Amino acid sequence: MSDRRRVTFRWDLDKTYLNTEFDSLRGLVRIPFESAEDKVAAPGVAALIRGLRSAAELRRVEVRIRFVSGSPPQVGKAILGKLALDRVVHDGVTFKDQWGRIRRGKFRDLREQVGYKLTELLRDRRDEPPGTEEYLFGDDWESDPLIYSLYADVVSGEIDRRELAEILDELGVDPELRDVADVLAARVPKEQIVRRVFINLARATPPARFRPYGERLVPSFNYLQTAACLFDEGVLDEDGVAEVVAAMRSEGGYDSRRLVNSLRDIERRGHLSEAGAAVLVDRLAKNAALPQSRAGRSRWRDGWLRLRRRVFDGVARVAPRRADYLSLIPALADRMARLERAEEQA
Amino acid sequence: MPLVAVDAMGCSGDVVPAVRGVAAVSRATDIQMLLVGDADSIQRALENTEYNPERIDIVDAPETPLGMSDPPDRALARHSRGSLATAVALVADGTAHSVVSAGNAPALWRLCLRHLQLRRGVAQAGVAAVYPRRVDDRLRDPLALILDVGATVHCDAPALVQFAELGEAYVRCVSKVERPRVALLNMATRADAGGEILIEAYRRLERSPGVEFVGNIEGHELVGGAADVVVCEGFAGNVVLKMLHGLTSLALDLTGAGAQRGWRWRAGMAMMGGNIGPQTPMIEYESYAGAPILGFESVPIYCEPAAPAQALGNAVKLAAKIVRDM
Numbered sequence: 010m011s012d013r014r015r016v017t018f019r020w021d022l023d024k025t026y027l028n029t030e031f032d033s034l035r036g037l038v039r040i041p042f043e044s045a046e047d048k049v050a051a052p053g054v055a056a057l058i059r060g061l062r063s064a065a066e067l068r069r070v071e072v073r074i075r076f077v078s079g080s081p082p083q084v085g086k087a088i089l090g091k092l093a094l095d096r097v098v099h100d101g102v103t104f105k106d107q108w109g110r111i112r113r114g115k116f117r118d119l120r121e122q123v124g125y126k127l128t129e130l131l132r133d134r135r136d137e138p139p140g141t142e143e144y145l146f147g148d149d150w151e152s153d154p155l156i157y158s159l160y161a162d163v164v165s166g167e168i169d170r171r172e173l174a175e176i177l178d179e180l181g182v183d184p185e186l187r188d189v190a191d192v193l194a195a196r197v198p199k200e201q202i203v204r205r206v207f208i209n210l211a212r213a214t215p216p217a218r219f220r221p222y223g224e225r226l227v228p229s230f231n232y233l234q235t236a237a238c239l240f241d242e243g244v245l246d247e248d249g250v251a252e253v254v255a256a257m258r259s260e261g262g263y264d265s266r267r268l269v270n271s272l273r274d275i276e277r278r279g280h281l282s283e284a285g286a287a288v289l290v291d292r293l294a295k296n297a298a299l300p301q302s303r304a305g306r307s308r309w310r311d312g313w314l315r316l317r318r319r320v321f322d323g324v325a326r327v328a329p330r331r332a333d334y335l336s337l338i339p340a341l342a343d344r345m346a347r348l349e350r351a352e353e354q355a
Numbered sequence: 356m357p358l359v360a361v362d363a364m365g366c367s368g369d370v371v372p373a374v375r376g377v378a379a380v381s382r383a384t385d386i387q388m389l390l391v392g393d394a395d396s397i398q399r400a401l402e403n404t405e406y407n408p409e410r411i412d413i414v415d416a417p418e419t420p421l422g423m424s425d426p427p428d429r430a431l432a433r434h435s436r437g438s439l440a441t442a443v444a445l446v447a448d449g450t451a452h453s454v455v456s457a458g459n460a461p462a463l464w465r466l467c468l469r470h471l472q473l474r475r476g477v478a479q480a481g482v483a484a485v486y487p488r489r490v491d492d493r494l495r496d497p498l499a500l501i502l503d504v505g506a507t508v509h510c511d512a513p514a515l516v517q518f519a520e521l522g523e524a525y526v527r528c529v530s531k532v533e534r535p536r537v538a539l540l541n542m543a544t545r546a547d548a549g550g551e552i553l554i555e556a557y558r559r560l561e562r563s564p565g566v567e568f569v570g571n572i573e574g575h576e577l578v579g580g581a582a583d584v585v586v587c588e589g590f591a592g593n594v595v596l597k598m599l600h601g602l603t604s605l606a607l608d609l610t611g612a613g614a615q616r617g618w619r620w621r622a623g624m625a626m627m628g629g630n631i632g633p634q635t636p637m638i639e640y641e642s643y644a645g646a647p648i649l650g651f652e653s654v655p656i657y658c659e660p661a662a663p664a665q666a667l668g669n670a671v672k673l674a675a676k677i678v679r680d681m
Contacts, residue, residue: 213382213405213406213407214405215402215403215404215405215406216402217399217402217403230407230408230409231409234408263409264356266356266358266387266409267409267410268409269412270387270408270409270410270411270412271408271409273408273412273413274408274411275408277394277398277413278398278402
């Protein structure tokens with residue numbers, strides 16, 4: 010086995026990679042009939058994934074890009090076609106076997122995501138060489154923040170098997186899946202390997218709601234914010250960020266002000282380091298990806314940096330290292346119930 | 356793209372209404388906004404709200420804001436880096452296109468006079484406000500414009516003519532009324548009523564080529580819909596406007612009290628509810644956008660000190676519309 014650094018990027022598909030429209034009945038009905046060409050990716054996401062792979066290859070890092078989707082394999086052809094159209098090279102997509110669940114009479118599991126995703130993540134982790142770092146990408150539509158944080162805490166050993174079973178029971182996960190999760194959790198080596206969890210705010214959920222999950226989780230409004238944090242982490246280079254900027258301009262019609270405001274927002278929220286932001290803005294200006302005038306220090310910038318120190322040394326740093334999952338479950342259950350009601354009304 | 360500076364601190368220093376108003380606008384429109392005030396408080400409020408960060412930036416101005424009762428001149432000298440002064444300065448230096456504030460009104464007025472350029476040919480700026488009126492034609496704007504409501508106390512005839520021209524241009528560009536009808540607020544409809552200044556103003560307005568002058572209008576005709584723009588001096592305009600606010604809230608209070616007294620009233624209200632509901636925003640002054648200050652190169656919008664998030668959001672939309680249309 011080589012001693013090279015290994016990094017795995019795990020992506021959700023709907024509402025994270027794809028702008029899937031399942032908030033209306035019309036959108037839901039259309040999904041099975043969509044072709045690869047019909048599917049729309051979030052602006053900049055494909056460029057980001059390509060950039061992550063090429064940055065890793067340049068630095069001789071072993072990289073894996075995996076997708077875990079809650080969609081059934083029946084829509085797989087269109088999704089794989091879309092990834093190919095976007096020139097996204099990946100190491101596999103896991104689909105949810107909805108038909109198998111129907112055959113076994115597990116109708117409740119059709120909508121259930123926590124047990125399904127957690128077991129898939131753990132199963133995949135079991136096959137990873139030890140020490141492989143992970144970055145996880147999801148959205149705020151259902152329960153990705155909880156699933157990914159729970160997964161990170163299970164593989165780091167922060168949560169033991171008894172606690173895991175208690176949390177999964179509280180979440181109402183199918184006992185069969187809970188037992189599978191328990192077995193897999195026992196088998197994975199315990200390592201602090203999940204570096205960051207990125208949550209795409211497709212619903213524009215207020216970022217403060219994610220504070221209970223701690224600093225590891227980054228709520229991000231667009232893929233420039235995500236790219237900037239990954240640049241700061243050293244897994245994406247400046248060319249990669251510039252590609253994301255270019256893609257957001259062409260695919261999403263972003264102008265310089267929107268892009269700069271996005272960067273300022275993610276820095277103010279304490280997820281991008283001061284030094285990282287300064288280097289990034291300077292380099293993007295040299296690349297002509299962002300305007301020069303915005304790159305230099307302005308009278309606003311001083312205030313902005315002061316704010317960052319005040320807010321994030323004060324607020325984000327006191328966020329707990331490990332989420333108190335049992336206290337988060339009622340809010341999550343309430344949110345899911347509201348979502349179901351909204352979907353029924355739609 | 357319009358860029359609107361919003362004084363987030365107002366008079367109280369509570370940034371939540373402005374942040375919520377701006378956040379709502381950021382999710383629904385392409386307007387760019389600068390929230391000016393204590394950046395720490397703004398950031399905390401923002402993170403607890405649904406917002407679109409691509410449309411919002413923050414300018415730090417952490418000084419305690421001027422209260423409603425602070426004398427503006429002396430206080431402004433001490434508050435040169437307060438949120439109100441910073442927001443106006445952002446417009447003056449060309450960074451922002453317009454400013455919205457629910458802060459100290461006299462201070463805003465003085466800052467505008469000190470830092471903003473008057474439009475060419477304008478000698479007297481005025482504060483305008485809208486009020487609901489009766490309209491027969493559904494296509495007509497249900498709101499009329501009245502000015503001045505606070506920039507002046509008393510003024511001369513040329514200033515009244517200027518208000519008429521400013522109001523006419525505003526209603527034509529923003530409310531899209533092709534030939535706005537302009538009236539002069541007076542105590543009688545006769546041309547020789549109201550004293551020397553109003554008689555002179557009447558005479559000048561009659562001869563003014565760009566203004567569709569419909570004559571004098573009395574207080575009881577204001578809500579009748581005869582005029583799109585009503586011109587008056589600041590003292591009268593302010594009294595009229597506040598009296599309209601007072602009467603509206605009295606009517607709402609009486610309705611509420613009646614409903615508490617008897618079941619017949621409640622039943623009647625319940626039956627009429629479906630028709631009354633859609634009209635409610637027309638009489639709720641809190642949801643109005645605010646008062647545009649007309650005559651400067653940019654159009655600042657002043658909101659009531661206790662303006663709720665919705666009113667501040669509407670003020671931002673109005674400011675952006677003016678930037679686009681005027």
